[in-house]
Amino acid sequence: MGIVKTVEDLNKIRNSIKEKNKKLFSKNGNAKLIDIKIGMATCGIASGAKGVMDFLIEELPKRNINAKVKQTGCMGYCYAEPTIAITLPNQNPIVFGYVDLKKADEIIEKFIKKGELVDGIIPINYELAT
Amino acid sequence: MSSKYKKSLLVCNGSSCQKAMNIDLVQHINDKLKEYGLDNEINAILSVCFNKCSIGPNIIVHPDNVEYSTVTKDDIDDIIIEHLLNNRIVDRLVYNEINEISGTSKKQYRIVLRNCGFIDPENIEDYIELKGYDALAKCLTEYTPVETIQEIIKSGLRGRGGGGFSTGLKWEITSKSEADQKYVVCNADEGDPGAFMDRSVLEGDPHSVIEAMAICGYAIGANKGIVYIRAEYPLAIKRLKIAIDQAREYGLIGKKIFGTDFNFEIELKYGAGAFVCGEETALIQSMEGLRGEPTLKPPFPSVSGYLGKPTNVNNVETFANIPAIINKGSEWFSSIGTEKSKGTKVFALAGKINNVGLIEVPMGTTLREVIYDIGGGIVNDKKFKAAQTGGPSGGCLTEKDLDLPIDFDSLSAAGSMMGSGGMIIMDEDDCMVAMARFYLEFTVEESCGKCAPCRIGNKRLHEMLIKLCDDKGTLEDIDLLRNLSVVVKDTSLCGLGQTSPNPILSTMKNFYDEYHAHVVDHKCPSGQCTSFLKYYIDREHCIGCLVCARNCPTNAIFGEKKKLHIINHEICIKCGICMDKCKFDAVYLN
Numbered sequence: 001m002g003i004v005k006t007v008e009d010l011n012k013i014r015n016s017i018k019e020k021n022k023k024l025f026s027k028n029g030n031a032k033l034i035d036i037k038i039g040m041a042t043c044g045i046a047s048g049a050k051g052v053m054d055f056l057i058e059e060l061p062k063r064n065i066n067a068k069v070k071q072t073g074c075m076g077y078c079y080a081e082p083t084i085a086i087t088l089p090n091q092n093p094i095v096f097g098y099v100d101l102k103k104a105d106e107i108i109e110k111f112i113k114k115g116e117l118v119d120g121i122i123p124i125n126y127e128l129a130t
Numbered sequence: 131m132s133s134k135y136k137k138s139l140l141v142c143n144g145s146s147c148q149k150a151m152n153i154d155l156v157q158h159i160n161d162k163l164k165e166y167g168l169d170n171e172i173n174a175i176l177s178v179c180f181n182k183c184s185i186g187p188n189i190i191v192h193p194d195n196v197e198y199s200t201v202t203k204d205d206i207d208d209i210i211i212e213h214l215l216n217n218r219i220v221d222r223l224v225y226n227e228i229n230e231i232s233g234t235s236k237k238q239y240r241i242v243l244r245n246c247g248f249i250d251p252e253n254i255e256d257y258i259e260l261k262g263y264d265a266l267a268k269c270l271t272e273y274t275p276v277e278t279i280q281e282i283i284k285s286g287l288r289g290r291g292g293g294g295f296s297t298g299l300k301w302e303i304t305s306k307s308e309a310d311q312k313y314v315v316c317n318a319d320e321g322d323p324g325a326f327m328d329r330s331v332l333e334g335d336p337h338s339v340i341e342a343m344a345i346c347g348y349a350i351g352a353n354k355g356i357v358y359i360r361a362e363y364p365l366a367i368k369r370l371k372i373a374i375d376q377a378r379e380y381g382l383i384g385k386k387i388f389g390t391d392f393n394f395e396i397e398l399k400y401g402a403g404a405f406v407c408g409e410e411t412a413l414i415q416s417m418e419g420l421r422g423e424p425t426l427k428p429p430f431p432s433v434s435g436y437l438g439k440p441t442n443v444n445n446v447e448t449f450a451n452i453p454a455i456i457n458k459g460s461e462w463f464s465s466i467g468t469e470k471s472k473g474t475k476v477f478a479l480a481g482k483i484n485n486v487g488l489i490e491v492p493m494g495t496t497l498r499e500v501i502y503d504i505g506g507g508i509v510n511d512k513k514f515k516a517a518q519t520g521g522p523s524g525g526c527l528t529e530k531d532l533d534l535p536i537d538f539d540s541l542s543a544a545g546s547m548m549g550s551g552g553m554i555i556m557d558e559d560d561c562m563v564a565m566a567r568f569y570l571e572f573t574v575e576e577s578c579g580k581c582a583p584c585r586i587g588n589k590r591l592h593e594m595l596i597k598l599c600d601d602k603g604t605l606e607d608i609d610l611l612r613n614l615s616v617v618v619k620d621t622s623l624c625g626l627g628q629t630s631p632n633p634i635l636s637t638m639k640n641f642y643d644e645y646h647a648h649v650v651d652h653k654c655p656s657g658q659c660t661s662f663l664k665y666y667i668d669r670e671h672c673i674g675c676l677v678c679a680r681n682c683p684t685n686a687i688f689g690e691k692k693k694l695h696i697i698n699h700e701i702c703i704k705c706g707i708c709m710d711k712c713k714f715d716a717v718y719l720n
């Protein structure tokens with residue numbers, strides 16, 4: 001990707017990122033990736049988020065699940081760390097709290113594979129200025 | 131994959147709701163669903179607190195996104211028959227009061243934290259996707275520097291580092307200072323114990339601060355930005371560095387940004403973690419490689435700052451607001467909050483509160499909403515006693531302040547201050563004298579020592595507080611404490627010493643009875659100060675073995691063989707040896 005020299009350049013880059021993500025994550029896209037975000041700020045890492053992230057990165061391919069696992073900052077739920085947000089293709093994201101390895105395993109088997117919600121969901125409790 | 135469950139009922143598992151329902155609601159609902167033959171298509175599961183604790187027990191019907199409050203066991207039939215079978219919402223259980231301030235039913239509103247938890251902070255593309263660098267583009271290509279400043283002035287944004295000074299006015303003053311070189315400084319020192327708002331922003335959304343610094347540079351006529359960050363924040367530093375490199379690679383900082391003549395570079399400087407270095411003049415001294423000691427104001431940094439050049443210092447959270455204000459407009463921003471405090475405030479909730487964490491609420495939200503809705507109430511359902519805001523410079527808010535709409539001016543009027551956003555909640559077991567002692571210990575440790583009132587005065591204040599907590603205080607000490615506090619406030623050079631006695635004055639004002647009890651009744655009402663405890667021997671358990679008496683270093687224990695022993699409290703030095711030695715658990719503290 002080139003260097004941004006004009007406002008149009010920025011818009012072009014943004015559009016291509018959006019296009020790329022659509023292909024990756026949407027139901028009609030070719031990859032249909034599951035989008036997984038892990039709260040990896042100091043607070044999350046201190047409560048074991050790194051281990052959960054490594055576990056997911058290792059286990060998901062083994063269980064034939066196509067997902068993109070990425071780190072994010074603090075989601076604000078320090079009392080429920082580690083937290084992860086999962087977006088199944090064309091669905092709203094669901095946030096889970098208190099995710100240890102056992103919970104991560106349950107989330108893969110029940111939520112990701114079968115779409116069933118499991119204990120420990122954090123309802124969105126804020127309005128976002130977008 | 132589509133679930134076999136068409137719907138799920140999320141039952142709040144937060145402590146407040148759980149306490150209110152006092153039965154296993156999930157089990158009950160699942161049993162009921164079975165009765166109705168729905169257990170193969172609908173299930174009930176536990177969820178984390180919804181931030182509506184005061185109207186709990188709460189449940190959500192997913193995916194309909196309908197929230198029911200004050201739900202009891204007896205409401206479940208209604209919810210199943212009406213909602214699940216007939217698709218009719220049970221109105222009487224819906225409490226969607228619209229919050230006037232944010233225009234939504236949610237208590238939290240995220241401007242500063244808008245990207246935290248959504249983007250990968252180490253990938254600039256994630257930020258760009260969510261309007262990243264649009265605000266900078268808009269300023270550089272549509273606004274003049276003066277118009278940019280006007281937009282910030284009109285928004286009503288006030289500094290989030292503690293002082294609450296108008297950000298737009300500060301920019302205007304710096305822009306009007308004539309010089310060949312100016313600087314934009316981001317204050318990421320964050321020294322308030324227990325606060326981590328700025329760290330979270332830098333770790334979760336570093337580009338918003340970089341973009342804002344560039345906007346500020348354009349507005350005031352500076353082409354250099356410096357982030358002063360404490361070295362104890364390695365992850366924030368790492369992510370900031372990555373973000374700066376990526377922004378440079380994309381040409382979003384550097385030379386001729388967006389094809390204009392505006393150049394902007396950012397570098398990092400590290401602080402050693404001294405609280406006083408968060409004060410802007412000390413921060414500038416420290417950046418210059420000098421001792422981190424404050425200097426007299428005026429001159430203000432906006433006139434003569436880093437290397438003697440005009441320098442605009444703003445806090446991390448202040449900067450994080452800027453791109454949103456430029457993108458959505460000053461009118462939007464100024465529609466949020468109270469008359470004189472616009473926008474939101476991020477708080478780090480800590481102490482005896484169930485939901486410890488970061489929250490962002492519109493200015494004007496009440497302390498009650500923060501504690502009992504967002505915070506999930508007090509741990510173990512104890513009684514709320516006080517909330518310390520403003521850290522070591524602030525004061526405490528008490529029960530009478532629960533319905534106070536929180537903003538810069540209301541908190542000052544209540545004898546506390548907004549501060550940078552640390553909020554420590556205390557319950558009935560916390561001693562207010564001990565709390566003041568804790569903060570003074572911190573100040574004594576952190577005073578730079580440049581001026582005598584702060585260096586010596588705070589030490590004396592701290593000693594007197596120790597004396598009080600150790601059951602050695604007198605009424606004269608309380609008077610002296612009050613008088614010296616005022617002197618230290620009035621005569622210290624910088625904001626550290628000028629505010630350090632605030633925790634004493636404010637607890638004295640609100641909890642004088644506790645100070646009184648420590649010296650007159652020789653009691654610590656909350657039981658936190660252990661010096662007031664005394665050792666006793668229990669007549670039920672003591673068999674008169676003589677072991678305690680033999681081991682007591684001061685011979686404070688009297689009693690004959692096979693008879694009850696007694697401790698003379700005049701002689702006892704509270705060493706605790708008797709308690710350790712007694713094999714019959716007869717010695718206890720009370």
Ligand SMILES: Cc1cc2nc3c(=O)[nH]c(=O)nc-3n(C[C@H](O)[C@H](O)[C@H](O)COP(=O)(O)O)c2cc1C
Pocket residue numbers: 288289290291292293294295297317318319320321322405406407408409410411443444445446448449550624625626
């Ligand atoms: C003792 C002391 C410590 C301070 N610590 C900080 C700090 O850690 N972070 C911060 O942004 N401001 C801190 N300040 C306030 C700064 O001096 C300054 O007002 C602020 O950085 C200006 O930015 P703002 O207008 O965006 O709030 C401190 C002030 C004092 C007196």
Ligand code: SF4
Pocket residue numbers: 406423424576577578579580581582584585622623624625626627628
């Ligand atoms: S008030 Fe305290 S911290 Fe401030 S200059 Fe004086 S000694 Fe240093």
Ligand code: SF4
Pocket residue numbers: 665678681682683684685686687697701702703704705706707708709
């Ligand atoms: S606490 Fe120490 S000094 Fe006091 S009675 Fe027991 S052994 Fe003696």
Ligand code: FES
Pocket residue numbers: 142143144145146147148179180181182183184186187188503506
């Ligand atoms: S809403 Fe249930 S505990 Fe907070």
